[in-house]
Amino acid sequence: MDSVRHVTIIGSTGSVGENALRVLDHLGDRFRVVGLAVRESVARLAEQTDRYRPARVAIQDASRVDRYCALLKEMRVPQPDIVSGPGASSGLAADPDTHVVVSAAVGSAGLEPTYAALRAGKQVALANKEAMVVGGELLQETARSGGGTILPIDSEHSAIDQCLRAGRRQEVGRLLLTASGGPFLRTPRDRFRSITPKEALAHPIWKMGPRITIDSATLMNKGLEVIEARWLFDVPETSIDILVHPQSIVHSMVEFVDGSIVAQLGSADMRGPIQYALTYPERCPSPMPSLDWTALPPLEFDVPDRSRFPSIDFAYDALRMGGTAPAALNAADEVAVECFLDHRIGFDDLPRIVGAVLESHTPRKADTVENILEADRWARRRTLEVAGRNAGRGVC
Numbered sequence: 001m002d003s004v005r006h007v008t009i010i011g012s013t014g015s016v017g018e019n020a021l022r023v024l025d026h027l028g029d030r031f032r033v034v035g036l037a038v039r040e041s042v043a044r045l046a047e048q049t050d051r052y053r054p055a056r057v058a059i060q061d062a063s064r065v066d067r068y069c070a071l072l073k074e075m076r077v078p079q080p081d082i083v084s085g086p087g088a089s090s091g092l093a094a095d096p097d098t099h100v101v102v103s104a105a106v107g108s109a110g111l112e113p114t115y116a117a118l119r120a121g122k123q124v125a126l127a128n129k130e131a132m133v134v135g136g137e138l139l140q141e142t143a144r145s146g147g148g149t150i151l152p153i154d155s156e157h158s159a160i161d162q163c164l165r166a167g168r169r170q171e172v173g174r175l176l177l178t179a180s181g182g183p184f185l186r187t188p189r190d191r192f193r194s195i196t197p198k199e200a201l202a203h204p205i206w207k208m209g210p211r212i213t214i215d216s217a218t219l220m221n222k223g224l225e226v227i228e229a230r231w232l233f234d235v236p237e238t239s240i241d242i243l244v245h246p247q248s249i250v251h252s253m254v255e256f257v258d259g260s261i262v263a264q265l266g267s268a269d270m271r272g273p274i275q276y277a278l279t280y281p282e283r284c285p286s287p288m289p290s291l292d293w294t295a296l297p298p299l300e301f302d303v304p305d306r307s308r309f310p311s312i313d314f315a316y317d318a319l320r321m322g323g324t325a326p327a328a329l330n331a332a333d334e335v336a337v338e339c340f341l342d343h344r345i346g347f348d349d350l351p352r353i354v355g356a357v358l359e360s361h362t363p364r365k366a367d368t369v370e371n372i373l374e375a376d377r378w379a380r381r382r383t384l385e386v387a388g389r390n391a392g393r394g395v396c
Helices: 015-030 042-052 062-075 086-092 107-118 129-146 155-166 189-194 210-218 220-232 270-277 313-320 325-341 347-360 369-390
Strands: 005-010 031-040 056-061 082-084 101-102 123-126 151-152 171-179 240-244 250-256 261-265
Touching: 005 015, 005 086, 005 107, 015 031, 015 042, 015 101, 015 250, 015 270, 031 086, 042 056, 042 062, 056 086, 062 082, 062 155, 082 086, 082 270, 086 369, 101 107, 101 270, 107 313, 107 325, 107 369, 123 129, 123 270, 129 151, 129 220, 129 325, 129 369, 151 155, 151 220, 151 325, 155 171, 155 220, 155 250, 155 261, 155 270, 171 220, 171 369, 210 220, 210 325, 210 347, 220 240, 220 313, 220 325, 250 313, 313 325, 313 347, 325 369, 347 369
Parallel strands: 005 031, 005 101, 031 056, 056 082, 101 123, 123 151, 171 240
Antiparallel strands: 171 250, 250 261
């Protein structure tokens, strides 16, 4: 990598954003941070501004700009160019001085900056799986027409991307996404009613944000990853399977038409897929420890119990419905998780509510950002209605 690559991070104060900055620290002078974008976490943004001196920052919540400026003044840090408001992150993502955009905003809020970056021909290191879930077909078409590229940061999709380098796309038989199974893999179904948010947030392997941690507990995250994989790799959902692998050592696999299976293994550390996306197609030395093969536990694999975790089926249903159905599914799940975390519904209400919203959705074409966002808004309203009427007593 001969020249310095300019990087903008959308969602720089979240867990992926912070890990991306750690990776950039490790990679040294071959990269430079030129843009940082946040929703409202201006105190941490000010610290990042002091450390990385970006030329531009974006703050979605315009009411937080004055506080950010005051913090910089207290810290005697030069003020970068500041943009604020709903479209601020998209403008930053498309900035001509940026080469690589790390899209790590949470939820469907990541769609518009990802779309803007691809339209401007950027290399996008995509951590925001929701963007690909709700608008995968549109984003891939935009990447093709705009000259942009998408490299996934999700550990499972990064693994698949790496495995696919072992063969040609027409030689792929199926994709095998692995799942840790979450904290309730072997919890009796009749105890789901009493599961608390605190219990559901205690993931046995990964440290993640609240929504993705709850989605891991219901296995909804794996369903969303099926949708993401369908669009990232242009593979039909009938050729994407899920295997429960509690050790989280094998991050995913590709089975080729001749029966050969290529797997990607590694430590459960997000810095690995982040570095892979930033330095692609090169591989560079990493700060992560190598696997100690003599100390590995036995590796287990099983099929998920869909009667206990029906959220997986919703993802396949949404793909078969097509159009804006995945956007409605994602929004319904996001709102339902918020309701659960606020103690307004029970853990076992989550799949019932999300399934009911998806069933009532009439898909439209997902060929514009506005169509996708309208489905998102509809599903959020509908989920609150269903959750308010049916919490604790079922919706089916």
